[in-house]
Amino acid sequence: MRTYQNNQIKIFNSLHGKKEDFIPLHKGFVGIYVCGPTVYNKVHLGNCRTFLSFDVMTRYFRHLGYKVRYVRNITDAGHLLDNDEDKILKQSVLEKIEPMEVVQKYTLDFHKVLEQFNLLPPDIEPTATSHIVDQIELTRELLRKGLAYEVNGSVYFDVIKYNIEGGNYGKLSGRKIEDMIANTRDLDGQGEKKNPQDFALWKKASPEHIMRWPSPWGYGFPGWHLECTAMSTKYLGKKFDIHGGGMDLKFPHHECEIAQARGTYGEEPVKYWIHTNMLTLNRQKMSKSTGNTILPEELFTGNNTFFEKAFHPVVVRFFFLQAHYRSVLDLSNEAVASAEKGFFRLTSAIEKLPSIQASETSSFNVQEWISNCYEALNDDFNTPILIAYLFDAAKLINNLELKNETLTDSDLEELKQAVHAFFYDILGLELLSDSLNDNRKIDTVIKILIDLRNKARLEKDWALSDEIRDRLLESGIILKDGKESTTYEIE
Numbered sequence: 001m002r003t004y005q006n007n008q009i010k011i012f013n014s015l016h017g018k019k020e021d022f023i024p025l026h027k028g029f030v031g032i033y034v035c036g037p038t039v040y041n042k043v044h045l046g047n048c049r050t051f052l053s054f055d056v057m058t059r060y061f062r063h064l065g066y067k068v069r070y071v072r073n074i075t076d077a078g079h080l081l082d083n084d085e086d087k088i089l090k091q092s093v094l095e096k097i098e099p100m101e102v103v104q105k106y107t108l109d110f111h112k113v114l115e116q117f118n119l120l121p122p123d124i125e126p127t128a129t130s131h132i133v134d135q136i137e138l139t140r141e142l143l144r145k146g147l148a149y150e151v152n153g154s155v156y157f158d159v160i161k162y163n164i165e166g167g168n169y170g171k172l173s174g175r176k177i178e179d180m181i182a183n184t185r186d187l188d189g190q191g192e193k194k195n196p197q198d199f200a201l202w203k204k205a206s207p208e209h210i211m212r213w214p215s216p217w218g219y220g221f222p223g224w225h226l227e228c229t230a231m232s233t234k235y236l237g238k239k240f241d242i243h244g245g246g247m248d249l250k251f252p253h254h255e256c257e258i259a260q261a262r263g264t265y266g267e268e269p270v271k272y273w274i275h276t277n278m279l280t281l282n283r284q285k286m287s288k289s290t291g292n293t294i295l296p297e298e299l300f301t302g303n304n305t306f307f308e309k310a311f312h313p314v315v316v317r318f319f320f321l322q323a324h325y326r327s328v329l330d331l332s333n334e335a336v337a338s339a340e341k342g343f344f345r346l347t348s349a350i351e352k353l354p355s356i357q358a359s360e361t362s363s364f365n366v367q368e369w370i371s372n373c374y375e376a377l378n379d380d381f382n383t384p385i386l387i388a389y390l391f392d393a394a395k396l397i398n399n400l401e402l403k404n405e406t407l408t409d410s411d412l413e414e415l416k417q418a419v420h421a422f423f424y425d426i427l428g429l430e431l432l433s434d435s436l437n438d439n440r441k442i443d444t445v446i447k448i449l450i451d452l453r454n455k456a457r458l459e460k461d462w463a464l465s466d467e468i469r470d471r472l473l474e475s476g477i478i479l480k481d482g483k484e485s486t487t488y489e490i491e
Contacts, residue, residue, distance in 0.1 A: 001421055002374055004028070004064040009378050011242075012326060014250065014273040015172055019380055024241050025271060030066045031240035032058060033232040033270075035249055036125070038075040038224075039106040040087040042295050043113050045331065046279040046286060050246045052317060052428075053276045053325035055119045057244075057381050059426045071235050072122040074110075076103040077129045077211050079224045080203070086221070089211060099211050103129075113296045116313040118428050124235050128227040132213045135222040135230045138264055139201045139215075147263040151192040153204030153218040159197045162259055169197070169259050172273060173251035199256050201226050225256035233261060233269065243270040250275055276325045281306065282332050294331070307333045308487045309443060311340060314430055318343045321383040321427055342391075347431050349394035350423060352401055353416055359406035364396055366411040370418045377426070386422060393419055446477060450486050453479075 009022040024030050034054045037043055051072070058070050079087045092099040111121075128135075139155050142148040147165070148157050159169050163177060170177055177197065200223035205212035212219045232240065238261070245254065254273065261269035280286065286293045294304050302310030311319075319339035323329040369389065376385035393415065399405040407415065423429050449468055456464040469479050472488070480487045 001417065002064065004061075004066055007064055007374060007378055009060075009064075010380055011272050011274060012380050014275045015270075017174075020272070022272065024066070025239065028065070028067060030061050030068045030242065031236040032061075032068065032070045032242045032244065033228070033236055033240065034070070034072045034122075034243075035228055035245035035253065036073040036075065037106075037110055038079040038087055039103050039110060040079070040091040041106060042297075043106075043110045044286070045294065045296055045299065046246065048113065048117060048296060049279050049320050049325075049329065050244075050276040051114060051119060052117055052320055053381075054244050054274075055428060056321065056383060056426065057242075057274075059120065059428060060377055060381065063421060063426055069124070069236065070122045071124045071126065071232065073228060073231050074103075074107060074125060074127045075224065075227065076100075076107070076127050078203075078222045078227060080200075086209070086211065089209065092210070116296070116300065117317050118314060118430065120428070126231045126235065128222065128231075129211075131227065131230050131234070132222065134234055135226045136202070136215050138226060138230050138260065139222075141264050142201065142260070145263065148201055149194065150217050153220060154192060154200060155202040155217060156193055156198040157201055157256070157259060157263070158194060159199070159259065160195045162263055167259060167262060169255060172255050172258060175251060175255075199223060199225060199252065201260075225253055226260060228253070229257050229260040229264070229269070232257075233265070238265040239267055239269055239271070241270075242272045242274060244274040244276070247275040247277055277328050280328060280330045283330050299336075307336065308485070309337075311336050312432060314432060315340045315343050318387075318427075318429060321429075322387055324380075324382060324384055326380070343429075344432075346387075346390060346394050349397040350419060351431060352397055353419060356397065356400045356407075356412060358409040358412045360408065362407045362411045363405045364407060364411075366407065366415050366418075369393065369396075370414065373418065373422055383427065386427070390419070390422060446472070446488055450479065450488070454486065 010019045011022045012018065013020045032054065034051070036051075037047055054070075054072075058068055061068050076088065077086075088099050088102050092102045095102065097105075114121075139148065142157065143150065143155065146158075147162050148155050159177065163169055202215060202217060202222055203220050204218060205220045209221070211221055213221060232243065243254070243257070250273075258269060278285070281292050281294060284290075284292045294306055296313075296316075298304040299307065299311055299316060300313055316336065319331075319336050320329065322339055322342075369392065373386055373389045376382045376389060379385070396405055396415075400407060449472065453465050453468040456462075456468070472479060477488055
């Protein structure tokens, strides 16, 4: 297997809008910070895709021999809605429980879902509430430097002054300050600000606000953007290699992070900014208000109206990895079902690999195949191309079994090691149990019977149609006829 000394990774840097050679600040070491969830509700599938993408990146860095410190935070305070309402506090009122009960409940749910997706835990998972002192100190330093101001117990970052003194607020998102000011909505707290684009470093807490801490400006709580600057720089240094998150965080969250850190320390905090793209559902943006949304557990259990059956988390992981992290990925029944078929086709070949026998000669260039796999990952972590090469390996394995291809003992051993590294260690996939494979076969048979029944109904052969339905029912399989299709459930 290869190491970072002979592999040049290229990363698409959102800061400059192009691919760049990855050269870490410290040889052999990679510092990564990824914005974690605000734990006020169950984690979204779109968020899972982001965390999964950085899981693969981290796995690949480690595979190449880098020492990685991966930091992913938990936002358990300070994340405000447009009307300055705290997300966690709002949920605590809805559920009639303490805010920290909300935090505990959904942090546990978050960890459970990521474990189902087979994500490795971060090296450090700091919380906002555990770093209040650090955030207060950052606020004091920005006040001392004249880049922040206090009004009625709240402290705001002065964006205009920051730009005057050499900053470039908007550089990451490509926005101009004049346009941002013109498009600013009239929100609560705007009257306190010098400029519409100024953002809160510390907010004064109203008497009824439960999550509050003492500060030099009175009781309050930190701004959402401040926590990530405090925690990323504390554990990775004033300047570190990679900062990641979903593209929806580019503005204003990441833009504010840059301004805070540069204002405090006088230099750019991050060398490479990486942003993942969005996940859609049936070609529409996911939205709670329209009902076009699905939770991970609903996809895993089949308890939803969008999918005809349940899908294993590893299958969904495979589906995510079949698209590049920078591309929009559409989640649909047909797409995930197709991914499942491909996954089992791939794994059925990988299961044969240990029993393949070596020959005296090789008819396949294993070294070239391995090089192609590394080139895919080196090109901005291109997992769909890597998966395409794994399917080439599956075809080879099937041909080796049929004696249509041959590999020497050394080539066969290299192939085994490489497949294990790419499939298990880097992509984080795994073989599913025989029972799950059997369930897949049962699902295929039932769908064949449903197709035959649909054909009988079209031909008005009601006797055959009813017989198929009734005999499946006797076996505990209930058919459900919908407007567009027939689905089933097993009692």
